[in-house]
Amino acid sequence: MADRESAVRSDGVGAEQAAIRLARAERRVDWRRILGLCLGIGIFAALYALPAWPDAVDPAGNRFVLTHEGKAALGLLGLALTWWATEVVPIGVTAVAIGVLQALFFIRPAREAFADFMDPAVWLVLASLVIGMTFTKTGFTKRVAYKMLALAGERTRMLYFGCFAVTALLTLVMTHTSAAATLFPLLMAVHSLYEDGERPTRFGKGLFIGMAFAAASCSVASLLGSGRAPVAAGLYRDLTGRDISFFEWTYYMLPLGWGMALLLWLYCLIRFPPERPAIAGLAARARALYERLGPVTRNECLAALAVGAAFVLLAARHLVPALAGLDKSAAFVAAVVLFFVFRILSIQDLEEIPWNIALLFGGALSMGTCLWQTGAARWLAVASLVWLQGTGGVAFLLLLGLALMILTNFVVNVALIAACLPAALVVAHYLGVAPEMVLYTTMAAASMPFMLLLGAAPNAIAYSSRQFTAREFFWAGVPASLLLMALLGLFVWLIWPLMGMPLLNP
Numbered sequence: 001m002a003d004r005e006s007a008v009r010s011d012g013v014g015a016e017q018a019a020i021r022l023a024r025a026e027r028r029v030d031w032r033r034i035l036g037l038c039l040g041i042g043i044f045a046a047l048y049a050l051p052a053w054p055d056a057v058d059p060a061g062n063r064f065v066l067t068h069e070g071k072a073a074l075g076l077l078g079l080a081l082t083w084w085a086t087e088v089v090p091i092g093v094t095a096v097a098i099g100v101l102q103a104l105f106f107i108r109p110a111r112e113a114f115a116d117f118m119d120p121a122v123w124l125v126l127a128s129l130v131i132g133m134t135f136t137k138t139g140f141t142k143r144v145a146y147k148m149l150a151l152a153g154e155r156t157r158m159l160y161f162g163c164f165a166v167t168a169l170l171t172l173v174m175t176h177t178s179a180a181a182t183l184f185p186l187l188m189a190v191h192s193l194y195e196d197g198e199r200p201t202r203f204g205k206g207l208f209i210g211m212a213f214a215a216a217s218c219s220v221a222s223l224l225g226s227g228r229a230p231v232a233a234g235l236y237r238d239l240t241g242r243d244i245s246f247f248e249w250t251y252y253m254l255p256l257g258w259g260m261a262l263l264l265w266l267y268c269l270i271r272f273p274p275e276r277p278a279i280a281g282l283a284a285r286a287r288a289l290y291e292r293l294g295p296v297t298r299n300e301c302l303a304a305l306a307v308g309a310a311f312v313l314l315a316a317r318h319l320v321p322a323l324a325g326l327d328k329s330a331a332f333v334a335a336v337v338l339f340f341v342f343r344i345l346s347i348q349d350l351e352e353i354p355w356n357i358a359l360l361f362g363g364a365l366s367m368g369t370c371l372w373q374t375g376a377a378r379w380l381a382v383a384s385l386v387w388l389q390g391t392g393g394v395a396f397l398l399l400l401g402l403a404l405m406i407l408t409n410f411v412v413n414v415a416l417i418a419a420c421l422p423a424a425l426v427v428a429h430y431l432g433v434a435p436e437m438v439l440y441t442t443m444a445a446a447s448m449p450f451m452l453l454l455g456a457a458p459n460a461i462a463y464s465s466r467q468f469t470a471r472e473f474f475w476a477g478v479p480a481s482l483l484l485m486a487l488l489g490l491f492v493w494l495i496w497p498l499m500g501m502p503l504l505n506p
Contacts, residue, residue, distance in 0.1 A: 036086035040079040047075030048105065056382035058430060070376035072107045077376075077419055080367055084412045091412065092356035095363020098370075108370055116369055117362035120329035121234025125227040125361045127332035129353060131307060132174025134339050137349070138299045141170060141182045146293070149190070149286035156203055156274035159190065159282075160210055164265045167214040168221070168258055173307060176219035176226050180458035183211055188465060194279050204467035206272030209476050213264045215458035216448045217484075221257035223249050223328065228414040228447065230329070231361045235368045235421055236439045244439070246314045246328045252440055252501060256491050260448070263483050271476060302342045306335040361414055368418035381426030393433045393503050397492045398485065400424055400438070401445035405481055408445070409452040416446050434502045441492060448484050450477035 103110035152162030170179035219225035310331040371377040449455020
């Protein structure tokens, strides 16, 4: 009895000590968060309060004044990039703060600042997220993945290729994050057949790093492959007045994205050659898993029909004059509505949509439009022309791509696009570079963060496999980034012009 009472007292003391330690941890000051918050606010306050800056002068002698609103927009950009990079508050909250500060400090009217959050591009982002969630819930993505594994067979080198191929197919209709999250457990099962336990292997490194690389490169092939693609196209439409159709985007970007994926497959074969040539029994297991799914379900058919109907409507715009004005966002949002009409999704599924991500894209679009409308982007671009005088079109695009390729590893890529695209379009005008080249170059370079884990969600998903370290990912990403620049240079100089996209303005 005495021993029991002693144990009770001991447990009580232990619990009390644990509670004290927890309370102390909660009271501990998070200096990193405070520093990030203060740094962002300080940048905005400093630029807002500073006296007027000198005018920017273009090569023709025209002067561009940086208005007070434009200077405040640059300060707001500094705040947004700081908070997005440090994530001191949720990224969606930072996006909302962009609209709020525009209204509070009279940078833009509130109606204009918040209207960008309801832009069709943001709705297309939402539609792509819900489509990916629907295909995952119905089992469609597993069906595609199992079938591809069965076709790839048991050879480890072809399994690399199968991983890239499945990722390429999935990112045509869902975001790269959804595709990576879908493939991850499947690849973990594949690796468990290759190696007992979680011991890192060359095959595991190539499989998971390759999945992250493929998700990034293939995501540019379709407007549904990532949230940044609709935002870039929407911002381009607002700045130039020209709408990029769904199929036009795919026509130019699919060869680049899938070509990059093919190069990365060859690169992974060289960098991470598997220790063993084959995995015995894998093909039979993949077929068994596919058969376990049973026949194609009603929900799979209805989901595929709804999304297929959206594609048919978009294709019909070029054939039926009455449909010429149909917006691509409306077509895919209509498919999402049908998911709920057919009861493929429920109200619980609606609550699982990552609204934080949707707000991010709305805030980025609002930030980019603000830079353009206040004249800050034009002033910044003209002021930087002194460093670019005498630069040819190809050299300018490659310098732009190189800068974005490096920065996208540190900064949220949609924010980077919103900040850089308006200024790059102005510089391109003075250099005589076609604006379409700027759009596609910006999108390609900002979409492939191959060096740091924080650059994209698929990188973090792959890292959770414990097959590689952050250092190994970085050193694998450096040659991959150089491959991207080489391929991008080939497309800018030769392939895109042969496909009908002019390098220079006529």
